Amino acid sequence: MDCGKARELNLNELRGLLSSELAAELREHLSTCAPCRDHLEAERVLSEVLDARLPQLAAPLALKRRLAASWPASPSAARAPRRIGRPAWAAAMAMSVAAAGILVVVGSTAFLIQQRSELSQLEGETVNDHLRMLGGAPLAQVAGGLHEVKPWFGGKLDFAPAVRFAGNDDFPLKGGAVEPFLDRRAAVFVYKRRLHTASLFVVRGDGLAFPTSLRTRIVRGFSVALWKAGDQGYALVSDLNLPELLELQAEIALH
Amino acid sequence: MRHALAHADALYNFARWLARDPVEAEDLVQETYARALGAAKRFEPGTNLKAWLFRILRNASIDRRRRSQREGSLPYVEDPDADRELAEPALSELQLGQIRALVAEDVAAAVHALPESFRTVILLDLEGMTEAEVANVLGCAAGTVKSRLWRARAVLRDRLAAYRP
Numbered sequence: 001m002d003c004g005k006a007r008e009l010n011l012n013e014l015r016g017l018l019s020s021e022l023a024a025e026l027r028e029h030l031s032t033c034a035p036c037r038d039h040l041e042a043e044r045v046l047s048e049v050l051d052a053r054l055p056q057l058a059a060p061l062a063l064k065r066r067l068a069a070s071w072p073a074s075p076s077a078a079r080a081p082r083r084i085g086r087p088a089w090a091a092a093m094a095m096s097v098a099a100a101g102i103l104v105v106v107g108s109t110a111f112l113i114q115q116r117s118e119l120s121q122l123e124g125e126t127v128n129d130h131l132r133m134l135g136g137a138p139l140a141q142v143a144g145g146l147h148e149v150k151p152w153f154g155g156k157l158d159f160a161p162a163v164r165f166a167g168n169d170d171f172p173l174k175g176g177a178v179e180p181f182l183d184r185r186a187a188v189f190v191y192k193r194r195l196h197t198a199s200l201f202v203v204r205g206d207g208l209a210f211p212t213s214l215r216t217r218i219v220r221g222f223s224v225a226l227w228k229a230g231d232q233g234y235a236l237v238s239d240l241n242l243p244e245l246l247e248l249q250a251e252i253a254l255h
Numbered sequence: 256m257r258h259a260l261a262h263a264d265a266l267y268n269f270a271r272w273l274a275r276d277p278v279e280a281e282d283l284v285q286e287t288y289a290r291a292l293g294a295a296k297r298f299e300p301g302t303n304l305k306a307w308l309f310r311i312l313r314n315a316s317i318d319r320r321r322r323s324q325r326e327g328s329l330p331y332v333e334d335p336d337a338d339r340e341l342a343e344p345a346l347s348e349l350q351l352g353q354i355r356a357l358v359a360e361d362v363a364a365a366v367h368a369l370p371e372s373f374r375t376v377i378l379l380d381l382e383g384m385t386e387a388e389v390a391n392v393l394g395c396a397a398g399t400v401k402s403r404l405w406r407a408r409a410v411l412r413d414r415l416a417a418y419r420p
Contacts, residue, residue, distance in 0.1 A: 008405060042346045045354050046412050050381060053362040059267035063281050064260075067288055071260055134360055195358050221359070239359040 001029040006036045010043050052221040055131050058124050118209035122226055123219045125182055126235040130199040139175040139190060152176055153187050161187035161202040162232055164255040171248050191248060198238035198248055205233035216242060225249045259291060262305050265382060266312055272378055273316045287312040306388040313392060350416035357415060365414045373407035380404055
């Protein structure tokens with residue numbers, strides 16, 4: 001086997017897709033070829049980084065509601081649009097939404113329940129909203145810490161976010177924002193850790209499944225922590241590893 | 256077909272990497288489902304529904320850009336160099352360490368900066384599609400997918416290794 005062929009096969013070897021004969025042939029080549037071993041390692045690193053770090057953006061709930069409302073129980077029974085241009089489908093969608101009425105709520109709820117549990121829905125929303133923050137959602141910059149951020153929320157929220165952690169050398173506070181979170185507004189506190197960004201979303205907890213004890217998960221490569229304190233729900237998310245995220249969570253919960 | 260909505264997240268994610276902004280991505284997903292409804296009779300039960308929906312979405316995206324081109328607002332250009340030969344650089348352990356240390360924003364920026372044909376095969380591959388399924392989405396031969404994915408990954412590795420935040 002030559003180097004060109006070996007490198008062509010390296011990715012499929014990592015994925016376990018080679019026949020046993022081909023895999024043996026490749027391993028024999030790799031045992032004597034350092035550049036091809038380096039190539040295999042480079043493929044492995046790229047796969048790990050893409051799997052763990054490349055953001056996966058879930059569809060917004062509003063879009064899912066629209067899709068659920070416009071999707072018939074039996075697609076084959078639906079009349080095909082005569083022409084699928086933007087005006088045609090947009091009008092079809094709008095008419096469907098208007099006609100569906102209360103069924104929109106029922107249909108979309110059933111759809112969401114089918115898709116994931118309430119907790120995983122919260123986690124998914126947390127990651128989505130974090131990605132929106134990373135994507136450049138407007139952030140109130142702060143030079144003077146928390147006492148500059150909290151007044152900024154005044155008039156923008158119908159609750160006072162109970163957050164007193166003003167950041168420290170390990171987790172400086174970068175700023176704050178008000179962003180949609182499911183069906184309500186969230187106070188967002190953005191902290192940094194080296195080059196990493198962590199977003200803390202604080203919302204009114206009523207009607208949402210925030211756990212009373214801390215729950216942590218890795219969701220689409222992001223570390224996510226959910227908890228509830230008083231009547232407020234907290235969702236903390238970052239691409240930091242879980243232990244580091246928990247350091248930040250402890251600071252927030254302690255203060 | 257009744258399971259089509261289960262692919263909404265994956266389709267939206269793909270659309271976000273093809274569209275200019277989130278609004279256009281939502282439009283693309285809605286248009287995809289509308290087209291799927293219109294073409295439901297042509298879908299063969301038992302074949303790959305996800306790949307079929309992805310193909311519809313990609314075609315819708317291309318149609319949009321061609322329309323934009325006609326309207327003079329945004330040129331649509333196929334990547335002329337997508338299948339040219341590429342000299343693959345070797346990466347040092349130091350460079351691999353740099354790649355491991357990248358954060359999500361850096362990785363996303365590098366993927367965004369890829370030519371669209373490269374970005375597309377990377378994303379479809381990450382969706383877990385086989386080369387044959389990706390070929391079905393793109394309407395090309397499986398061999399083309401294989402070589403394009405190989406080149407796309409080489410370019411991405413090179414760019415990530417050279418990335419400076």
